[in-house]
Amino acid sequence: SHSLLAAMHGFDPLRLGAPVLLADGLKSHNQISVPGIGSHFEHCYLAGDLLDADAMISVTHFTGHELTGFGGVLKNLAMGCASRQGKMHQHCGMGPKVHAAKCIGCGRCVEVCAPGALALDESGNITLDQAACTGCANCLLACKQECLYINWDLDARHFLERMVEYAGAFLTAFTWPLMHMSFLLQVTPNCDCKTYSNAPICPDTGILASYDPVALDQAGLDLVNAAVQQGSPSMEASNGDVFSTLHPRTNGPAILELAEKMGLGSRTYSLQTVQ
Numbered sequence: 001s002h003s004l005l006a007a008m009h010g011f012d013p014l015r016l017g018a019p020v021l022l023a024d025g026l027k028s029h030n031q032i033s034v035p036g037i038g039s040h041f042e043h044c045y046l047a048g049d050l051l052d053a054d055a056m057i058s059v060t061h062f063t064g065h066e067l068t069g070f071g072g073v074l075k076n077l078a079m080g081c082a083s084r085q086g087k088m089h090q091h092c093g094m095g096p097k098v099h100a101a102k103c104i105g106c107g108r109c110v111e112v113c114a115p116g117a118l119a120l121d122e123s124g125n126i127t128l129d130q131a132a133c134t135g136c137a138n139c140l141l142a143c144k145q146e147c148l149y150i151n152w153d154l155d156a157r158h159f160l161e162r163m164v165e166y167a168g169a170f171l172t173a174f175t176w177p178l179m180h181m182s183f184l185l186q187v188t189p190n191c192d193c194k195t196y197s198n199a200p201i202c203p204d205t206g207i208l209a210s211y212d213p214v215a216l217d218q219a220g221l222d223l224v225n226a227a228v229q230q231g232s233p234s235m236e237a238s239n240g241d242v243f244s245t246l247h248p249r250t251n252g253p254a255i256l257e258l259a260e261k262m263g264l265g266s267r268t269y270s271l272q273t274v275q
Protein backbone atom coordinates (compact mmCIF):
# COMPACT_ATOMS: atom_id res chain seq x y z
CA SER A 1 0.00 0.00 0.00
CA HIS A 2 0.99 3.64 -0.28
CA SER A 3 1.17 3.95 3.54
CA LEU A 4 3.62 1.06 3.79
CA LEU A 5 5.73 2.36 0.92
CA ALA A 6 5.82 5.83 2.52
CA ALA A 7 6.95 4.33 5.84
CA MET A 8 9.67 2.33 4.08
CA HIS A 9 10.94 5.61 2.61
CA GLY A 10 11.11 7.22 6.05
CA PHE A 11 7.71 8.93 6.14
CA ASP A 12 6.87 7.20 9.39
CA PRO A 13 5.21 8.92 12.37
CA LEU A 14 7.60 7.19 14.78
CA ARG A 15 10.56 8.73 12.97
CA LEU A 16 9.03 12.09 12.18
CA GLY A 17 7.11 12.71 15.39
CA ALA A 18 4.14 13.82 13.32
CA PRO A 19 1.22 12.05 11.68
CA VAL A 20 1.68 10.90 8.08
CA LEU A 21 -1.57 11.20 6.10
CA LEU A 22 -2.17 10.19 2.51
CA ALA A 23 -4.21 13.20 1.49
CA ASP A 24 -6.30 11.32 -1.07
CA GLY A 25 -7.09 8.49 1.35
CA LEU A 26 -6.07 4.89 1.86
CA LYS A 27 -7.58 3.82 -1.47
CA SER A 28 -7.17 7.14 -3.31
CA HIS A 29 -10.92 7.79 -3.26
CA ASN A 30 -10.79 10.97 -1.17
CA GLN A 31 -10.74 13.68 -3.82
CA ILE A 32 -12.30 17.03 -4.45
CA SER A 33 -13.18 18.51 -7.81
CA VAL A 34 -12.16 22.15 -8.35
CA PRO A 35 -12.62 24.32 -11.46
CA GLY A 36 -9.87 24.13 -14.09
CA ILE A 37 -8.05 27.38 -14.89
CA GLY A 38 -6.94 26.73 -18.48
CA SER A 39 -8.10 25.22 -21.73
CA HIS A 40 -7.50 21.50 -20.99
CA PHE A 41 -9.70 20.81 -17.99
CA GLU A 42 -13.15 21.88 -16.90
CA HIS A 43 -12.46 20.28 -13.50
CA CYS A 44 -9.30 19.15 -11.72
CA TYR A 45 -9.26 16.41 -9.08
CA LEU A 46 -7.24 17.25 -5.98
CA ALA A 47 -6.42 15.19 -2.89
CA GLY A 48 -9.34 15.89 -0.54
CA ASP A 49 -7.52 16.37 2.77
CA LEU A 50 -5.04 18.90 1.39
CA LEU A 51 -7.69 21.56 1.10
CA ASP A 52 -8.52 21.09 4.81
CA ALA A 53 -5.00 22.14 5.85
CA ASP A 54 -4.68 25.47 7.69
CA ALA A 55 -1.28 26.18 6.11
CA MET A 56 1.20 24.32 3.95
CA ILE A 57 4.91 24.07 3.19
CA SER A 58 5.52 22.23 -0.07
CA VAL A 59 8.84 20.38 -0.08
CA THR A 60 10.40 19.41 -3.40
CA HIS A 61 13.44 17.37 -4.38
CA PHE A 62 14.67 19.01 -7.59
CA THR A 63 15.65 16.40 -10.23
CA GLY A 64 15.62 15.79 -13.96
CA HIS A 65 12.55 14.23 -15.55
CA GLU A 66 12.12 12.29 -18.77
CA LEU A 67 8.84 14.01 -19.76
CA THR A 68 9.20 17.51 -18.33
CA GLY A 69 12.97 18.07 -18.45
CA PHE A 70 13.18 18.90 -14.76
CA GLY A 71 10.89 18.16 -11.85
CA GLY A 72 10.58 21.08 -9.46
CA VAL A 73 8.00 22.83 -7.31
CA LEU A 74 5.37 23.27 -10.04
CA LYS A 75 5.50 19.62 -10.99
CA ASN A 76 5.38 18.62 -7.34
CA LEU A 77 2.26 20.75 -6.79
CA ALA A 78 0.59 19.44 -9.95
CA MET A 79 1.20 15.76 -9.29
CA GLY A 80 1.59 15.80 -5.52
CA CYS A 81 -1.63 17.68 -4.82
CA ALA A 82 -3.73 15.74 -7.34
CA SER A 83 -5.68 12.64 -6.36
CA ARG A 84 -4.84 9.41 -8.17
CA GLN A 85 -7.46 10.24 -10.79
CA GLY A 86 -5.99 13.74 -11.12
CA LYS A 87 -2.52 12.30 -11.77
CA MET A 88 -3.93 10.00 -14.46
CA HIS A 89 -5.93 12.92 -15.87
CA GLN A 90 -2.73 14.89 -16.50
CA HIS A 91 -0.96 11.95 -18.11
CA CYS A 92 -3.88 10.86 -20.23
CA GLY A 93 -3.89 13.67 -22.79
CA MET A 94 -4.19 11.35 -25.75
CA GLY A 95 -6.07 8.51 -24.13
CA PRO A 96 -4.71 5.22 -22.87
CA LYS A 97 -2.47 2.76 -24.65
CA VAL A 98 -4.24 -0.55 -25.05
CA HIS A 99 -2.58 -3.91 -24.44
CA ALA A 100 -5.41 -5.95 -25.98
CA ALA A 101 -3.79 -9.34 -25.36
CA LYS A 102 -4.27 -8.94 -21.59
CA CYS A 103 -7.97 -8.01 -21.86
CA ILE A 104 -10.45 -10.45 -20.27
CA GLY A 105 -13.47 -8.61 -21.66
CA CYS A 106 -14.91 -7.66 -18.25
CA GLY A 107 -16.26 -4.35 -19.59
CA ARG A 108 -15.37 -2.30 -16.49
CA CYS A 109 -13.58 0.31 -18.62
CA VAL A 110 -16.50 0.53 -21.07
CA GLU A 111 -18.90 1.31 -18.19
CA VAL A 112 -16.85 4.31 -17.01
CA CYS A 113 -16.05 5.72 -20.47
CA ALA A 114 -18.68 8.46 -20.77
CA PRO A 115 -17.96 9.42 -24.42
CA GLY A 116 -18.09 5.77 -25.52
CA ALA A 117 -14.52 5.70 -26.80
CA LEU A 118 -14.01 2.15 -25.48
CA ALA A 119 -16.07 -0.79 -26.67
CA LEU A 120 -15.90 -4.58 -26.74
CA ASP A 121 -16.13 -6.09 -30.23
CA GLU A 122 -18.05 -9.28 -31.09
CA SER A 123 -15.10 -11.39 -29.94
CA GLY A 124 -14.95 -9.60 -26.58
CA ASN A 125 -11.79 -7.67 -27.44
CA ILE A 126 -11.42 -4.12 -26.25
CA THR A 127 -11.24 -1.37 -28.91
CA LEU A 128 -10.45 2.32 -28.52
CA ASP A 129 -11.83 5.09 -30.73
CA GLN A 130 -9.01 7.62 -30.23
CA ALA A 131 -11.02 10.48 -31.77
CA ALA A 132 -13.82 10.09 -29.20
CA CYS A 133 -11.48 9.91 -26.18
CA THR A 134 -11.47 12.99 -23.93
CA GLY A 135 -8.48 11.87 -21.83
CA CYS A 136 -10.48 11.68 -18.58
CA ALA A 137 -8.39 8.69 -17.36
CA ASN A 138 -11.38 6.90 -15.79
CA CYS A 139 -10.55 3.72 -17.69
CA LEU A 140 -6.99 3.60 -16.33
CA LEU A 141 -8.42 3.36 -12.84
CA ALA A 142 -11.14 0.87 -13.80
CA CYS A 143 -9.00 -1.77 -15.51
CA LYS A 144 -7.49 -4.23 -13.03
CA GLN A 145 -5.77 -6.34 -15.73
CA GLU A 146 -3.13 -3.75 -16.76
CA CYS A 147 -4.50 -3.66 -20.33
CA LEU A 148 -4.84 0.11 -20.30
CA TYR A 149 -1.89 2.21 -19.35
CA ILE A 150 -0.49 5.70 -19.66
CA ASN A 151 0.59 6.68 -23.15
CA TRP A 152 4.09 8.00 -22.51
CA ASP A 153 4.45 8.91 -26.20
CA LEU A 154 2.03 11.81 -25.85
CA ASP A 155 3.06 15.21 -27.05
CA ALA A 156 5.38 16.65 -24.41
CA ARG A 157 4.15 20.25 -24.77
CA HIS A 158 0.57 19.07 -24.29
CA PHE A 159 1.58 17.31 -21.10
CA LEU A 160 3.36 20.40 -19.75
CA GLU A 161 0.24 22.49 -20.28
CA ARG A 162 -1.90 19.96 -18.46
CA MET A 163 0.55 19.78 -15.60
CA VAL A 164 0.79 23.56 -15.19
CA GLU A 165 -3.01 23.80 -15.25
CA TYR A 166 -3.19 21.35 -12.36
CA ALA A 167 -0.60 23.31 -10.38
CA GLY A 168 -2.66 26.44 -11.05
CA ALA A 169 -5.91 24.76 -10.01
CA PHE A 170 -4.35 23.86 -6.65
CA LEU A 171 -2.79 27.31 -6.13
CA THR A 172 -6.16 28.91 -6.87
CA ALA A 173 -8.13 26.55 -4.62
CA PHE A 174 -5.71 26.65 -1.65
CA THR A 175 -6.28 30.05 -0.06
CA TRP A 176 -4.33 29.51 3.19
CA PRO A 177 -0.67 30.44 3.88
CA LEU A 178 1.59 28.52 1.52
CA MET A 179 5.36 28.51 1.05
CA HIS A 180 7.66 26.29 -0.98
CA MET A 181 11.07 24.70 -0.44
CA SER A 182 13.22 23.12 -3.11
CA PHE A 183 16.16 20.86 -2.26
CA LEU A 184 18.97 21.09 -4.82
CA LEU A 185 20.74 18.13 -3.25
CA GLN A 186 21.58 14.85 -4.99
CA VAL A 187 20.14 16.23 -8.24
CA THR A 188 19.69 13.09 -10.35
CA PRO A 189 18.94 13.00 -14.11
CA ASN A 190 15.63 11.17 -13.57
CA CYS A 191 12.83 11.66 -11.10
CA ASP A 192 12.42 9.91 -7.75
CA CYS A 193 9.63 7.68 -9.13
CA LYS A 194 12.35 5.51 -10.64
CA THR A 195 13.30 2.37 -8.77
CA TYR A 196 16.99 3.21 -9.19
CA SER A 197 19.09 6.24 -8.42
CA ASN A 198 21.65 7.62 -10.87
CA ALA A 199 24.74 9.55 -9.84
CA PRO A 200 23.95 13.26 -9.24
CA ILE A 201 24.62 15.53 -12.23
CA CYS A 202 26.17 18.32 -10.15
CA PRO A 203 27.45 19.02 -6.64
CA ASP A 204 24.85 19.81 -3.98
CA THR A 205 23.81 23.41 -4.50
CA GLY A 206 21.62 24.30 -1.53
CA ILE A 207 18.05 24.58 -0.32
CA LEU A 208 15.79 27.28 -1.76
CA ALA A 209 12.65 28.76 -0.19
CA SER A 210 10.08 31.21 -1.51
CA TYR A 211 6.39 32.04 -1.57
CA ASP A 212 6.60 32.13 -5.39
CA PRO A 213 6.76 28.63 -6.97
CA VAL A 214 7.69 29.99 -10.42
CA ALA A 215 10.59 32.08 -9.10
CA LEU A 216 11.76 29.10 -7.04
CA ASP A 217 11.80 26.76 -10.05
CA GLN A 218 13.53 29.38 -12.23
CA ALA A 219 16.21 29.87 -9.59
CA GLY A 220 16.60 26.09 -9.14
CA LEU A 221 16.96 25.56 -12.87
CA ASP A 222 19.50 28.38 -13.23
CA LEU A 223 21.57 27.19 -10.26
CA VAL A 224 21.64 23.55 -11.40
CA ASN A 225 22.49 24.55 -14.98
CA ALA A 226 25.33 26.74 -13.72
CA ALA A 227 26.62 23.99 -11.38
CA VAL A 228 26.58 21.36 -14.15
CA GLN A 229 28.37 23.67 -16.59
CA GLN A 230 30.97 24.54 -13.98
CA GLY A 231 31.63 20.86 -13.18
CA SER A 232 31.46 19.60 -16.79
CA PRO A 233 32.21 22.51 -19.16
CA SER A 234 32.16 20.10 -22.11
CA MET A 235 28.55 19.14 -21.46
CA GLU A 236 26.34 20.53 -24.17
CA ALA A 237 23.36 22.52 -22.94
CA SER A 238 20.56 23.00 -25.49
CA ASN A 239 19.46 26.65 -25.06
CA GLY A 240 21.55 26.78 -21.88
CA ASP A 241 19.47 23.96 -20.36
CA VAL A 242 21.28 20.72 -19.51
CA PHE A 243 18.01 18.89 -18.92
CA SER A 244 17.05 19.39 -22.58
CA THR A 245 20.30 17.62 -23.44
CA LEU A 246 19.68 14.79 -20.97
CA HIS A 247 16.07 14.39 -22.15
CA PRO A 248 15.96 15.57 -25.76
CA ARG A 249 12.15 15.45 -26.17
CA THR A 250 11.68 17.91 -23.30
CA ASN A 251 11.58 21.67 -22.83
CA GLY A 252 11.72 22.40 -19.11
CA PRO A 253 11.93 26.20 -19.41
CA ALA A 254 8.53 26.12 -21.19
CA ILE A 255 6.95 25.08 -17.85
CA LEU A 256 8.07 28.39 -16.38
CA GLU A 257 6.84 30.44 -19.34
CA LEU A 258 3.44 28.75 -19.18
CA ALA A 259 3.18 29.16 -15.42
CA GLU A 260 4.11 32.85 -15.58
CA LYS A 261 1.57 33.44 -18.37
CA MET A 262 -1.07 31.75 -16.22
CA GLY A 263 -0.28 34.14 -13.35
CA LEU A 264 1.17 31.51 -11.01
CA GLY A 265 4.27 33.59 -10.23
CA SER A 266 7.21 35.40 -11.78
CA ARG A 267 10.40 34.14 -13.42
CA THR A 268 12.22 37.16 -12.01
CA TYR A 269 13.93 36.59 -8.68
CA SER A 270 16.77 37.73 -6.46
CA LEU A 271 18.72 35.30 -4.30
CA GLN A 272 19.27 36.04 -0.63
CA THR A 273 21.70 33.74 1.11
CA VAL A 274 20.93 32.56 4.64
CA GLN A 275 23.89 30.93 6.41
Ligand code: SF4
Pocket residue numbers: 092095096112113114115116117118128132133134135136137138139140
Ligand atom coordinates in the same frame (compact mmCIF):
# COMPACT_ATOMS: atom_id res chain seq x y z
S1 SF4 B 1 -12.44 6.48 -20.08
FE1 SF4 B 1 -11.68 8.54 -20.60
S2 SF4 B 1 -9.46 8.24 -21.07
FE2 SF4 B 1 -10.44 6.21 -21.13
S3 SF4 B 1 -10.95 5.94 -23.29
FE3 SF4 B 1 -12.78 6.77 -22.29
S4 SF4 B 1 -12.60 9.00 -22.59
FE4 SF4 B 1 -10.57 8.10 -23.04
Ligand code: SF4
Pocket residue numbers: 102103104105106107108109110126142143144145146147148
Ligand atom coordinates in the same frame (compact mmCIF):
# COMPACT_ATOMS: atom_id res chain seq x y z
S1 SF4 C 1 -11.32 -3.16 -17.89
FE1 SF4 C 1 -9.44 -4.02 -18.79
S2 SF4 C 1 -9.87 -6.22 -18.88
FE2 SF4 C 1 -11.85 -5.23 -18.60
S3 SF4 C 1 -12.63 -4.90 -20.69
FE3 SF4 C 1 -11.51 -3.04 -20.12
S4 SF4 C 1 -9.44 -3.35 -20.93
FE4 SF4 C 1 -10.44 -5.37 -20.88
